[in-house]
Amino acid sequence: MIRPPVSPLGEVLRRRAEPLAREALSDTRVVLINGARQCGKSTLAAVLTQSLGAEWRSLDSATWRHAAINDPTEFVSGQGPMVIDEVQRVPELLLAIKETVDADPHPGRFLLTGSARLLGLKQVPDALPGRMETLELWPLSQGEIDKTPTEAFVDAVFAQGTDFVHTSTQSRADYVSRMTRGGFPEAVARTERRRQRFLDQYISDLINRDVLQVAEIERAQDMRRLLRLLAARSGQLLVPGNLANSLTISAPTVRRYIDLLEEVFLIKRIPSWSRNLSRRTVGTPKLAFVDSGIASNLLGYDAAGLQRLDSPLGGLLEGFVAMELARQLTWSHERADLFHYRTKDQTEVDLVLESRQGKVIAIDVKAASTVRADDFRGINRLADDLGSDLIAGFVLYTGAATVPFGPRNRAVPIAALWEVSSASPPGVDDSESL
Incomplete structure (x- = not known):
């Protein structure tokens, strides 16, 4: 089980994006929460997946990042849902994710977070058309x-x-x-x-x-x-x-x-x-x-x-x-x-x-x-x-x-x-x- 990160506010505030993300996870293979650093993406991802037994892999960690670069296919393999935090750090993972969800297309396979617009990154090989829904998360309203x-x-x-x-x-x-x-x-x-x-x-x-x-x-x-x-x-x-x-x-x-x-x-x-x-x-x-x-x-x-x-x-x-x-x-x-x-x-x-x-x-x-x-x-x-x-x-x-x-x-x-x-x-x- 994933526990939400400790909030600097002393509590995890409910985000308006939460019900939208839950809907997306119910019918879409890959969901991306995109937004500025420190706006609450990781906290929201944890809230969404804490009861699902999801694997959590943060690419801010040098160890996970090197593993993703070394073998993208192995990195995204697994049966249960997976959270990949700050996915823009290894954009080559998207091709491996595409291959995985094409082989097993049930919804909610991957929840991604990113601090840069993936479609704007020149090194992104594929934006998972038809397989991914992107939700923008802004700083708190x-x-x-x-x-x-x-x-x-x-x-x-x-x-x-x-x-x-x-x-x-x-x-x-x-x-x-x-x-x-x-x-x-x-x-x-x-x-x-x-x-x-x-x-x-x-x-x-x-x-x-x-x-x-x-x-x-x-x-x-x-x-x-x-x-x-x-x-x-x-x-x-x-x-x-x-x-x-x-x-x-x-x-x-x-x-x-x-x-x-x-x-x-x-x-x-x-x-x-x-x-x-x-x-x-x-x-x-x-x-x-x-x-x-x-x-x-x-x-x-x-x-x-x-x-x-x-x-x-x-x-x-x-x-x-x-x-x-x-x-x-x-x-x-x-x-x-x-x-x-x-x-x-x-x-x-x-x-x-x-x-x-x-x-x-x-x-x-x-x-x-x-x-x-x-x-x-x-x-x-x-x-x-x-x-x-x-x-x-x-x-x-x-x-x-x-x-x-x-x-x-x-x-x-x-x-x-x-x-x-x-x-x-x-x-x-x-x-x-x-």
């Missing part, structure tokens, strides 16, 4: 930290539209505290000063270990300089040429470094949204850090520093909101994708959620406790083009109440992202709406 039963903001706004209402007691200071804390269990469990030390070491280890493993880089110091510059541009368009000019290194090198940082789950590119409504739409992606605590720490800001008027709170808060939505999209019932919208005349909407049916929720983020009608300018421009396909436009802000701004627009507290636990309106049971 705010609702997971708060131990709320569910987080259903995405489902609720698509179901309710302009009927969506939420109030919250969270203050601007509360949001800043959450942002600088981030979602890594080790960081959440620490005091602010000790958290900063952990995040400093995390970045150093990530560059010296995972990034160097994924691909050779010429100068680690250039990567560190790029990271700080990216943190300063959180929530902005990601233009490698501009970054290259600031760093005095080549644009191709910057592009390669950005690809590496995304492969190891440090940053996320949010693509531009367009339905060919205008030829003047900008196709450049936006940048968000997977963990807001890392972004804040790279810039040297603690919670008190981000409260200052001259702090980069706006961009960091937008990235924080974007990643809470990205987390939620991995488990929401509504199948939707996350984008941003910007035109060449500077009209923009921070975040756009589009369902598979083409219905859209437009979201702007404001680091203030008051909202004006002009804050919906970008949303209104998008609404004029979309018509009835725009379900609603929301400005997420640090105030307490939901406030209507016309028939389709609402100002909503940011905390609705993790405090809303049902897709039904308040007072209506979910079962009544089925």
